[in-house]
Amino acid sequence: MLDISIEIISIISFVAGVFFILTGSIGLIRLPDVFSRIHAAGMIDTAGASFIILGMILQSGFSLITAKLVFIGIFIFFTSPITGHVTANLARKKGVNPVGKTKGKTL
Amino acid sequence: MIDQIFGVWNYWIVFILMMIGLYIVISKKSLLKKIVGLAIFQTSVFLLYITFGKIAGGTAPILTDNVNEIYSNPLPHVLILTAIVVGVATTALGLALTVRINKAYGTINEDEISASDLVEYHEKYLEDKN
Amino acid sequence: MIGEIIINAFLVTLMLTIAIFIINTRKVISTILLTGTYSLVAALMFVSLDAVDVAFTEASVGAGISTILFLAALSYLPKEEKEEKFNLKHIYAICTCTIVSGLLIWASYDLPLVGQLENPAHQHLAQDFIEGSRNHIGIPNVVTSILASYRGYDTFGETVVIYTAGIAVLVLLHDGVSKISKINKEKK
Amino acid sequence: MFLAVLIALAISFLLILVRLINGKTTFDRILAANSIGTIIVLGISVHGFYMGRPEFIDISIVYALINFIGTVAVLKLFDKGTLGDK
Numbered sequence: 407m408l409d410i411s412i413e414i415i416s417i418i419s420f421v422a423g424v425f426f427i428l429t430g431s432i433g434l435i436r437l438p439d440v441f442s443r444i445h446a447a448g449m450i451d452t453a454g455a456s457f458i459i460l461g462m463i464l465q466s467g468f469s470l471i472t473a474k475l476v477f478i479g480i481f482i483f484f485t486s487p488i489t490g491h492v493t494a495n496l497a498r499k500k501g502v503n504p505v506g507k508t509k510g511k512t513l
Numbered sequence: 514m515i516d517q518i519f520g521v522w523n524y525w526i527v528f529i530l531m532m533i534g535l536y537i538v539i540s541k542k543s544l545l546k547k548i549v550g551l552a553i554f555q556t557s558v559f560l561l562y563i564t565f566g567k568i569a570g571g572t573a574p575i576l577t578d579n580v581n582e583i584y585s586n587p588l589p590h591v592l593i594l595t596a597i598v599v600g601v602a603t604t605a606l607g608l609a610l611t612v613r614i615n616k617a618y619g620t621i622n623e624d625e626i627s628a629s630d631l632v633e634y635h636e637k638y639l640e641d642k643n
Numbered sequence: 644m645i646g647e648i649i650i651n652a653f654l655v656t657l658m659l660t661i662a663i664f665i666i667n668t669r670k671v672i673s674t675i676l677l678t679g680t681y682s683l684v685a686a687l688m689f690v691s692l693d694a695v696d697v698a699f700t701e702a703s704v705g706a707g708i709s710t711i712l713f714l715a716a717l718s719y720l721p722k723e724e725k726e727e728k729f730n731l732k733h734i735y736a737i738c739t740c741t742i743v744s745g746l747l748i749w750a751s752y753d754l755p756l757v758g759q760l761e762n763p764a765h766q767h768l769a770q771d772f773i774e775g776s777r778n779h780i781g782i783p784n785v786v787t788s789i790l791a792s793y794r795g796y797d798t799f800g801e802t803v804v805i806y807t808a809g810i811a812v813l814v815l816l817h818d819g820v821s822k823i824s825k826i827n828k829e830k831k
Numbered sequence: 832m833f834l835a836v837l838i839a840l841a842i843s844f845l846l847i848l849v850r851l852i853n854g855k856t857t858f859d860r861i862l863a864a865n866s867i868g869t870i871i872v873l874g875i876s877v878h879g880f881y882m883g884r885p886e887f888i889d890i891s892i893v894y895a896l897i898n899f900i901g902t903v904a905v906l907k908l909f910d911k912g913t914l915g916d917k
Contacts, residue, residue: 424836434846434866440859478892478895481899496858520756520758524748529744533666549675556681565762566694587769589764594697602809608716612719657848664852683894686890690879698887
């Protein structure tokens with residue numbers, strides 16, 4: 407019973423992770439400017455990666471692999487927002503302007 | 514049939530990658546781009562060697578308790594491990610040369626470098642003549 | 644088993660795509676980013692071809708240190724390539740490359756298929772090394788035991804090469820004027 | 832199941848590669864390169880599970896570190912114009 411429920415939860419988290427990754431990569435193509443694309447990239451790096459790593463943790467049981475996966479998850483979860491922040495900051499500094507409804511407004 | 518195609522597909526693409534590296538080295542004028550071309554060529558050679566060592570259904574050559582396990586051939590891995598590190602040393606040397614050339618000539622374009630060399634030779638020739 | 648061969652074929656085709664796009668980029672920074680991605684895909688390819696140690700080295704050295712070296716060099720170099728018209732030299736280069744790759748592909752029909760157990764490369768030394776690593780040396784990682792013991796001289800030569808390259812880089816990037824002589828000049 | 836995840840990762844790799852190749856500004860390219868790094872970290876782990884020997888996740892740890900350091904180095908080069916050695 408426990409085995410089956412763990413299997414089902416891991417499949418659900420895989421599906422969620424794949425959904426977030428595909429959504430993020432489509433957003434990375436479709437969205438209009440750098441600042442909104444950072445949102446899509448953040449989706450891939452945090453939500454998608456975390457859900458897929460959660461699914462793998464559930465599959466692997468309790469072992470050294472679990473610890474390594476947890477390390478990868480924590481590292482990606484904390485470094486990706488830093489990268490996004492620095493990118494947005496620099497893009498603003500170098501004079502890239504947002505397009506669309508926010509055009510011309512100060513941030 | 515599909516086995517036949519996929520059995521040689523790796524080799525084909527590796528050869529084409531090799532030729533793309535060679536094309537970049539021959540035809541591009543920027544010295545930095547030439548170093549990138551060398552890197553592509555190197556990686557394709559690594560891939561060729563590692564492909565020779567692969568056995569379908571085998572695992573990585575790290576011993577397990579199972580006696581009947583098939584391991585891929587570890588010998589190409591060792592050779593390529595050495596080659597990768599030497600390749601980075603080559604890249605570093607090439608980049609240092611490029612930086613030095615840029616300091617001396619003010620450009621890293623091949624044509625401009627040989628043009629300024631020609632001008633220098635010509636001036637020297639005129640001086641000697643007088 | 645067909646699954647892993649299809650994964651290999653997909654990854655190697657991906658590398659080809661990236662390499663084709665590297666040819667025509669003019670901004671140096673995007674060339675460097677594409678080269679880093681190329682190295683990453685190459686390392687994924689090594690993982691799928693069972694070469695775990697090679698993938699480890701390629702990840703840290705090929706994708707990491709090479710990219711940083713390129714960036715460090717780029718800070719001294721012009722940031723954009725000059726545009727160039729398609730001329731006769733390009734046609735010669737394309738002809739050379741096409742002929743050579745045609746010859747290589749023709750020759751590839753004599754190569755054994757990828758991944759067969761009875762390929763000639765697997766017949767001689769590999770089995771001895773694996774058994775020797777289990778029985779004589781006692782390290783589970785066969786690559787380490789070959790690298791450090793059976794072929795230790797190769798590794799020694801590699802160290803010499805890297806040392807020489809390091810000295811050459813230092814000599815090339817040196818100003819030619821040492822700090823002490825500068826200070827002496829200022830005193831005078 | 833792992834094969835399905837691998838296929839999805841491959842598709843999203845291709846989609847992000849489009850953005851990496853014809854990004855409008857350099858920042859788009861940097862973002863895309865960072866995302867491709869994440870996709871490859873996940874791909875190596877899932878590939879290990881698919882092949883049945885998931886002991887090689889160390890490689891993905893190295894990738895995650897290298898990816899972060901590389902991206903920050905590119906951004907620093909853009910900001911200051913050097914990597915801090917001039």
